[in-house]
Amino acid sequence: MTPRPPIPLALQVNGRWxxxxxxxxxxxxxxxxxxxxxxxxxxxxxxxxxxxxxxxxGRPVASCTLATEQVGSAEITTIEGLGSADVAGxxxxxxxxxxxxxxxxxxxxxIVALTGLLARRPRPDRAEILAWLxxxxxxxxxxxxxxxxxxxxxxxxxxxxAAGMAGPGQ
Amino acid sequence: MSLPADIAANPxxxxxxxxxxxxxxxxxxxxxxxxxxxxxxxxxxxxxxLTIQPEALTVVAGDTRSGPDEGLTASSLSIEQGGAAAxxxxxxxxxxxxxAAARRLGVPVAALHLADGxxxxxxxxxxxxxxxxxxxxxxxxxxxxxxxxxxxSDWAQAVPLRRRDLPARLSGPAFVHDxxxxxxxxxxxxxxxHPGAVLEAADRAALAALPGVDTVVIDGGFVGIxxxxxxxxxxxxxxxxxxxxxxxxxxxPPCEPDQAWLxxxxxxxxxxxxDEADAGVSLSAxxxxxxxxRPFIAHAAIAPSCxxxxxxxxxxxxxxxxxxxxxxxxxxxxxxxxxxxxxAVVHSPGAGAYGHNGADDVALDAALLARAAGAPVMVRxxxxxxxxxxxxxxxxxxxxxxxxxxETGRIAAWSSExxxxxxxxxxxxxxxxPGVDLLAAWSRARPVPPAPPRSLPGPGTGDRNAIPGYAVGxxxxxxxxxxQGTLRTxxxxxxxxxxxxxxxxxxxxxxxxxxxxxxxxxxLRHLDDDRGRGILEIAAGAAGWxxxxxxxxxxxxxxxxxxxxxxxxxxxxxxxxxxxxEVRLIRLVAAVDCGAVxxxxxxxxxxxxxxxxxxxxxLLESLSWDADGxxxxxxxxxxxxxxxxxxxxxxxxxxxxxxxxxxxxECATGPxxxxxxxxxxxxxGVRLRRLPLTPSGLRAAIDEI
Numbered sequence: 001m002t003p004r005p006p007i008p009l010a011l012q013v014n015g016r017w018x019x020x021x022x023x024x025x026x027x028x029x030x031x032x033x034x035x036x037x038x039x040x041x042x043x044x045x046x047x048x049x050x051x052x053x054x055x056x057x058g059r060p061v062a063s064c065t066l067a068t069e070q071v072g073s074a075e076i077t078t079i080e081g082l083g084s085a086d087v088a089g090x091x092x093x094x095x096x097x098x099x100x101x102x103x104x105x106x107x108x109x110x111i112v113a114l115t116g117l118l119a120r121r122p123r124p125d126r127a128e129i130l131a132w133l134x135x136x137x138x139x140x141x142x143x144x145x146x147x148x149x150x151x152x153x154x155x156x157x158x159x160x161x162a163a164g165m166a167g168p169g170q
Numbered sequence: 171m172s173l174p175a176d177i178a179a180n181p182x183x184x185x186x187x188x189x190x191x192x193x194x195x196x197x198x199x200x201x202x203x204x205x206x207x208x209x210x211x212x213x214x215x216x217x218x219x220l221t222i223q224p225e226a227l228t229v230v231a232g233d234t235r236s237g238p239d240e241g242l243t244a245s246s247l248s249i250e251q252g253g254a255a256a257x258x259x260x261x262x263x264x265x266x267x268x269x270a271a272a273r274r275l276g277v278p279v280a281a282l283h284l285a286d287g288x289x290x291x292x293x294x295x296x297x298x299x300x301x302x303x304x305x306x307x308x309x310x311x312x313x314x315x316x317x318x319x320x321x322x323s324d325w326a327q328a329v330p331l332r333r334r335d336l337p338a339r340l341s342g343p344a345f346v347h348d349x350x351x352x353x354x355x356x357x358x359x360x361x362x363x364h365p366g367a368v369l370e371a372a373d374r375a376a377l378a379a380l381p382g383v384d385t386v387v388i389d390g391g392f393v394g395i396x397x398x399x400x401x402x403x404x405x406x407x408x409x410x411x412x413x414x415x416x417x418x419x420x421x422x423p424p425c426e427p428d429q430a431w432l433x434x435x436x437x438x439x440x441x442x443x444x445d446e447a448d449a450g451v452s453l454s455a456x457x458x459x460x461x462x463x464r465p466f467i468a469h470a471a472i473a474p475s476c477x478x479x480x481x482x483x484x485x486x487x488x489x490x491x492x493x494x495x496x497x498x499x500x501x502x503x504x505x506x507x508x509x510x511x512x513x514a515v516v517h518s519p520g521a522g523a524y525g526h527n528g529a530d531d532v533a534l535d536a537a538l539l540a541r542a543a544g545a546p547v548m549v550r551x552x553x554x555x556x557x558x559x560x561x562x563x564x565x566x567x568x569x570x571x572x573x574x575x576x577e578t579g580r581i582a583a584w585s586s587e588x589x590x591x592x593x594x595x596x597x598x599x600x601x602x603x604p605g606v607d608l609l610a611a612w613s614r615a616r617p618v619p620p621a622p623p624r625s626l627p628g629p630g631t632g633d634r635n636a637i638p639g640y641a642v643g644x645x646x647x648x649x650x651x652x653x654q655g656t657l658r659t660x661x662x663x664x665x666x667x668x669x670x671x672x673x674x675x676x677x678x679x680x681x682x683x684x685x686x687x688x689x690x691x692x693x694l695r696h697l698d699d700d701r702g703r704g705i706l707e708i709a710a711g712a713a714g715w716x717x718x719x720x721x722x723x724x725x726x727x728x729x730x731x732x733x734x735x736x737x738x739x740x741x742x743x744x745x746x747x748x749x750x751x752e753v754r755l756i757r758l759v760a761a762v763d764c765g766a767v768x769x770x771x772x773x774x775x776x777x778x779x780x781x782x783x784x785x786x787x788x789l790l791e792s793l794s795w796d797a798d799g800x801x802x803x804x805x806x807x808x809x810x811x812x813x814x815x816x817x818x819x820x821x822x823x824x825x826x827x828x829x830x831x832x833x834x835x836e837c838a839t840g841p842x843x844x845x846x847x848x849x850x851x852x853x854x855g856v857r858l859r860r861l862p863l864t865p866s867g868l869r870a871a872i873d874e875i
Contacts, residue, residue, distance in 0.1 A: 023402065038347075039341055039342040086337075095340055101205070101336055102205040102206065102775060103204070103339075104340055105472050134813040134814035138812070140471060140783075142811075143778075144813055144816045146775065146778070
């Protein structure tokens with residue numbers, strides 16, 4: 001195998017440009033994580049579990065199977081673009097309000113995907129959300145009920161973006 | 171109150187608490203956060219004993235460098251044991267602080283008022299905080315020699331708790347996978363695709379020539395590579411496969427739902443748990459006999475196992491998502507010929523762990539590769555590694571027989587024969603423990619084998635909940651502990667209790683039918699335990715048991731009940747299903763009595779998760795392989811319950827503020843599976859004795875009549 005030299009690329013992530021140098025074919029997930037954006041996580045590496053979901057031009061994409069060089073100048077949104085541990089975004093807040101997680105490993109991908117869905121269709125019905133989640137995401141801990149409660153609260157408009165991330169980390 | 175076991179084992183106050191110069195109160199627990207909220211609850215218990223807010227504590231969990239050794243975070247004992255220890259240590263600290271404050275203020279302790287972490291005396295302006303008193307305290311005090319403190323708070327926390335760890339997990343780096351150490355590199359272990367394969371040959375030069383590979387380790391059958399970044403390591407691991415040659419040394423067992431092969435394996439040990447007078451005689455011609463089975467069930471964690479190892483002057487530090495940091499440290503020391511004090515394990519979160527997964531194994535992988543690379547190394551397994559190499563929950567086969575007293579309609583004699591590979595393959599504590607229960611140790615040039623199969627008193631492994639909680643007359647209960655097979659097995663949520671409760675509760679329905687009784691009434695008839703009766707009645711009432719569908723037409727309800735381990739939480743579940751080509755869950759109603767509830771939302775979360783995970787096991791899950799022994803490794807070949815199939819779930823908690831708390835994470839698995847299987851059986855009018863209840867499983871059960 002001939003080693004392929006790394007290529008420098010500029011990516012538009014969360015509203016700013018970042019430079020990455022990656023081997024050709026490097027999944028976007030690996031490039032983002034190498035750039036310190038580790039809120040996007042590796043799950044299966046095959047695009048099946050939804051853990052690594054990011055938005056590319058607003059559409060949810062499994063970043064583990066997308067080659068970085070194919071992203072071009074598309075706008076990428078990761079969980080870091082939606083809020084932080086100190087200042088939560090609205091979807092994060094709803095998830096925290098409903099403690100909608102167990103281990104939490106799958107949740108960032110779900111938050112990102114839901115943000116993408118709600119941006120395009122502000123009032124999807126429950127069946128649409130179930131299908132949307134079912135197609136893209138796996139939760140192994142059985143936090144589904146809480147995730148759906150958080151979604152219901154978001155749809156009902158009673159999420160509290162300002163409440164959120166009380167309490168220190170461990 | 172007596173001394174909690176974890177305090178007796180870790181008696182120094184300084185192991186649990188530190189009062190920092192900047193005013194922070196550091197609390198250390200040996201229990202770890204597996205995504206259950208256990209650390210949040212334990213910290214809240216400690217804070218309440220100190221009269222401070224939980225947020226005011228800086229919490230360290232599962233760090234062998236500084237915290238208490240509390241063994242495993244497992245077996246639904248985190249709150250019961252870890253919480254008791256936290257309350258005790260915090261109570262001792264509070265009483266020491268009070269004595270110091272009384273000396274400073276020149277008043278008796280009884281004159282002090284403590285609120286929000288400050289001591290004051292009525293009528294005086296002066297007050298003292300904990301940090302003011304830090305210098306007065308002997309933190310090296312031995313708590314075994316100090317009075318047992320009187321609690322000033324209740325187990326049940328007045329204020330609803332929010333998980334301390336979630337804000338970080340839901341926004342950025344939080345898992346061991348996200349850890350970055352200076353000059354850290356990325357390693358991969360090249361394992362064969364079949365668990366019975368051994369290495370015949372490895373082409374070292376070809377592996378070393380793979381793009382980006384800077385270190386190759388070939389140590390007997392252990393092969394690993396190290397590269398600068400994750401993607402390069404992944405590519406090299408996949409390209410490296412063709413430079414290795416494997417030989418099939420051990421075959422897999424038959425992949426058949428009745429698990430009959432388990433009876434053909436020579437047992438390592440046959441334990442007779444009970445053999446009461448007359449059981450053998452009266453069971454010579456049972457009124458009913460049935461055999462139940464469940465398949466191998468994978469952890470199938472959402473994330474692959476991962477660890478980071480760093481060597482410095484022959485000392486090893488490992489960041490791992492182990493359930494037992496101290497146990498792992500001991501096993502690593504044995505595997506690497508190091509003194510125990512040269513190994514530190516720091517818990518760092520991984521994906522949800524439901525027992526003994528690959529978290530410990532990957533730590534040794536990382537240690538071996540980091541030593542060769544001369545740099546910190548992160549090893550992250552692949553999905554294939556998880557499915558082929560991580561321990562899994564064993565397949566089980568359970569033969570039940572009973573005699574019915576037709577006059578009284580009561581069970582007169584009961585026999586259980588439980589056949590199970592080991593449920594315990596975990597690393598064991600200390601240098602003196604036998605063997606090394608870490609995967610890489612077994613295939614190195616100088617291999618160290620695993621410890622022999624073991625059981626737990628209690629009964630604690632394959633025989634967990636093998637003894638029915640009902641009054642069933644004379645009992646004969648035996649546990650056939652089988653040796654490890656080609657498919658390595660270990661602890662998975664609830665261990666043998668899952669299959670045993672599924673079997674017992676299915677059999678109770680069959681016996682009820684034989685006695686012409688309602689399944690609920692038949693259970694209550696045999697249940698002397700008031701809290702058990704109470705929880706059955708709550709679940710049945712909430713589910714509308716009395717008005718349930720007649721069954722037989724594809725719509726049914728079923729009930730499942732057990733007291734976990736016969737000593738833990740009581741749980742009853744009622745399921746409502748519709749069966750067409752597959753079982754569709756309409757609703758699950760669970761009622762749980764887990765004593766005083768420390769962290770209500772945490773308990774509900776554990777029960778909801780236990781119910782849904784058990785529903786997934788019941789309907790879908792079975793590790794499977796083809797004729798060549800190739801195990802399906804993707805999510806498509808090992809599907810789990812998806813969002814579209816999640817039913818309505820109602821959880822009811824018994825109100826028992828005055829009782830001791832009991833863990834809630836595992837109690838629902840057996841009752842949920844039993845309730846679903848009994849509901850599907852009622853809907854179909856056919857008994858269902860083998861898991862999972864897939865369309866082909868249902869067809870097989872129908873064809874057998």
